[in-house]
Amino acid sequence: MFRKYLRTIRDAAGWRFLLALAVIVVVGLSEGAGLLLLVPLLQAAGVDTQQGSVAGLSRLVARGFAAVHIPVTVVGALLVYGVVVTIQAFLQEAQTLVSAMVQQSIVVSLRTRLYEAMLGANWLFLSRLRSSDLSHALTGEIDRVGAATDQIMSLAAGALMTLVYIAFALRVSALMTLAVMACGGILLVLLGRRSRVSHEAGEAYSRVSTALYAAAHDHLAGAKAAKSYGVEGRCMRIFNDVVHELGRITVRSTHHYARSRAWFTIGSVTTLSVLVLVAIEGLALPTASLLLLVFLFFRLMPRLAAWQQGAQMAKHMLPSLEVVLDLERRCRAAAEPPVSSAKPISLTREVRLDHVSFRYDPAAAFALEDVSLRLAGGTTTAIVGPSGAGKSTVADLVLGLLAPASGAVLIDDQALDANHMAAWRAQIGYVAQDAFLFHDTIRANLRWACPDASDADLDRALHLAAA
Template sequence: MADSPANPPKKGTLAAYLTMLVRVSRWHLISVLVVMVLFSLTEGVGFALLLPTLQVAGFNLAGQGEAGRYAAMVSKAFVAVGLHPSLILLLGVFVLLVGARTVLGQMQGVWTYAVQQEVEDHLRRRLYHAIADANWLFVCRSRTSDFTHALTAEVSRIGYATNLALVFIGEVAIGMLYMAIAFALSAGMTALVLISGAFLAFAFRGRTRAIERQGEEISASSKSLYAATIEHLQSLKAAKTYGAEARNFSIFSELSADVARANVDGTRQQAIAATWFELGTVVILAMVVFASLQILAVPPASILLLLLLFMRVMPRIMSGQYHYRAFVNALPSFANLLDIEARCAAAAEPTVHPHDRHSLTRELAAEGVSFTYSEGRAPAVSDLSLVIPAGKIVALVGPSGAGKSTIADILMGLVAPDSGTLRLDGRPLGPEGMRGWRDQIGFVAPDTFLFHDTIRANLKWARPDASEEEMLAALRQASAFDFVAGLSSGLDTIVGDRGMMLSQGERQRLALARAFLRRPSMLILDEATNSLDSENEGRVLDAIESRRGELTVVLIAHRLSTIRYADLIYVVEGGKVVESGNWSSLSALRDGRFRALWEAQSLTI
């Protein structure tokens, strides 16, 4: 069965794709199309020279209907420009045409690939920008592997589809030129071929939709395999610890088999379509030849030339059908990318004005703030009210799951409250001001992330214009200078994937140095010293203490010893502040919640 461009894939997706293609690669696309036309002309003209060459070589075309008239017309065209159509001249022109066709073919291949790469680059950057602009809550609710899959595998499929589309256009151009020559030889026979071909394509148009559905299945199965690959590699240490390698391998193998099966089914659909198309066209051609001889009375010479012409054009038609089907099969990847981009755009944060920076000079206050991650879940933060005075060290303590990290995300503007107000120096801090506020924040998470790059590059990521002296000062503040200086390459040491070439404590200290280097208005440390030994923890706390009054610090901690010198302590439970005060006042409350935590850790006043 055959499909046809008359029965295209989803029109909205196809229209969006074509619009994007023209916008992204307008000039390269024009160049490719011009070269395609010239390439087609060289091949068509070369074929057109066949009849006059035969005539000059001694083959009598008189009385052969359109074939003879066509050969005479070409000969007159040569004479009109002052050239006598000799055998040497015609063969020389043919050689030049072949040479030009070779050069044009090379140019077409290179420029087609350039268009493919421009499309891939554009889509990767466009999608990454949309993901980066989305709010943090949307990102948390999404699978990171879906984003990664779209940015890599899906974009590559779209690039491949672009190559297929351009090759298909070139084949259509050559086919149209050959059809024009065929019309000149026998309009009736050529019309029969075109009408019969259109009927064949219409009769088997359902095959296109089947191939498109198969493309959707390939996209879905490869996305699942991609997600499993990332998750299994990230959990490999835990899998080895729990002896789960065989279980993980079984899951991975099943997903891999699904992808292989979907790809084989796609190839099968393509082969079935190609088989039916080839058989149908041969039957049609035989019927047309019979009709041309018995009904239209086309001269035998014209029949032979038309058969030669159709034998040259039929492989291109079949190749064009294959490339169109493959394009349809890959197009669902573009639909998937558009869907992800649209969801990211719907969740985009407001654009920040370049001068809209919000420094903390008096206080940051949360007033009646509540937040829930998703419907049906209990609020992570409920009716929260607290004040972070500028220049003070403020601690948030409480059991696991109390909502401390969520409160930090709200204070940083990563997530917007469902209700209540966040005020910076008395002014409401709405969604439009969150990006400008985050520019003034340094943050260290409990699970530190480092890039597979040098220590220098990881530090400069926080502040690209930082000097080496400033980086070394930040390392000293974070108690990381000695271990970095002891490395053979110093700042130029590669830290490995996610920093795995360093210990957890070393990674945490580098993250602290990165936060200090940012010169923030407010520094948030979320369990940031948990992986440090007592000596290095003391050094970090001393560094924080040395900046008391000039830097606002929020410490989130389970280990109460790290917050002994905090100016203000908030005890959080169930997303609410249940107690507040300093170390002395809270530990003096015999029945207080802080006192219970204090006694559980066997601390002394």
């Protein structure tokens, strides 16, 4: 799943992703420069920095200060430190901005791709899906992918900072550093199971949040029916069940994060205490080396803990990417037939169904079977029958929303196929059984069908509809 995510971020963010990585590297280098300034501060505090492995770092800092003509004193070290922190602040601002650009690149890319796939899918496929599931994927699920992106960018920055600290620690004492890394690795492995639990909890969160979205959508859409039957209490019970289930999943996930952090903190403090004791009693490290190691290790372990927790949170959110990509794949698999050459079509005589058969599912009975029907142009035709007789199916076939399993829909003897579909639909005025209005003005709703309509055209349409 993570490889699939990296491909997604590469395709969506492009150069922004590379820029974000470059900024993260520069921020890491500035962190390293700040760490080097500990050496002259220790020296100014009276600690001997000319013994052991710290002596090499001390000489490196001295050459750097000499290159910019700054004396190696407390004032000089503080001056350089102020400059480094200022540069670091601007770099971190840039890192935040570029990370946000990467995050929004992925969100925008996924939303536009998924919406395009939905619009391109055939009506039969879309009619089988709940509209609330589509809306939730476009909004809530993709927002979670964006949050996962933010976590992963933070993980990348944290990993680089960790490497900087490890590099310095290795320079001071390779043996001690390797021991700390081994203990940290063991802790991460032991907590690995909780990462798997986070992924499972993320899948459950996606499933139940989709159910919550559907419940809210369906109950509000059916509020009139619920009130007319006096079943508001039943709606409330169903909604409450879903809300409380989502709450339980969230609390369980938070508990996993907190428990992992607690065990990692306990393990890291125990490890550091033992290793510092070994360094003092067994290795007899110089004071400067010991102080640097203690500082580096106590800065390193919280970063590892934050990295481990961030990885858990990312795993919790990444199942949303699976939901979005799977829905996009299914929509594209159900795309309407491609248009090889768009052609005009016009109606002057008749619309005819010629031995048309259609069923909504290959395993189901035919909704229409071997139906032949003539709808004369310039006349009004009413199709009457009981519910389920196929009246709406005939209308959808004439509109081109459905394609016959056999037979053909003919417009003046021209078969209605993919190449003629756009021209045909542009000529159709369709009033659905359940009228739908966008949350906008009447003028804006009328102009959905004909954006260039004048006010006179709108008045005429309203008059014809007796509105």
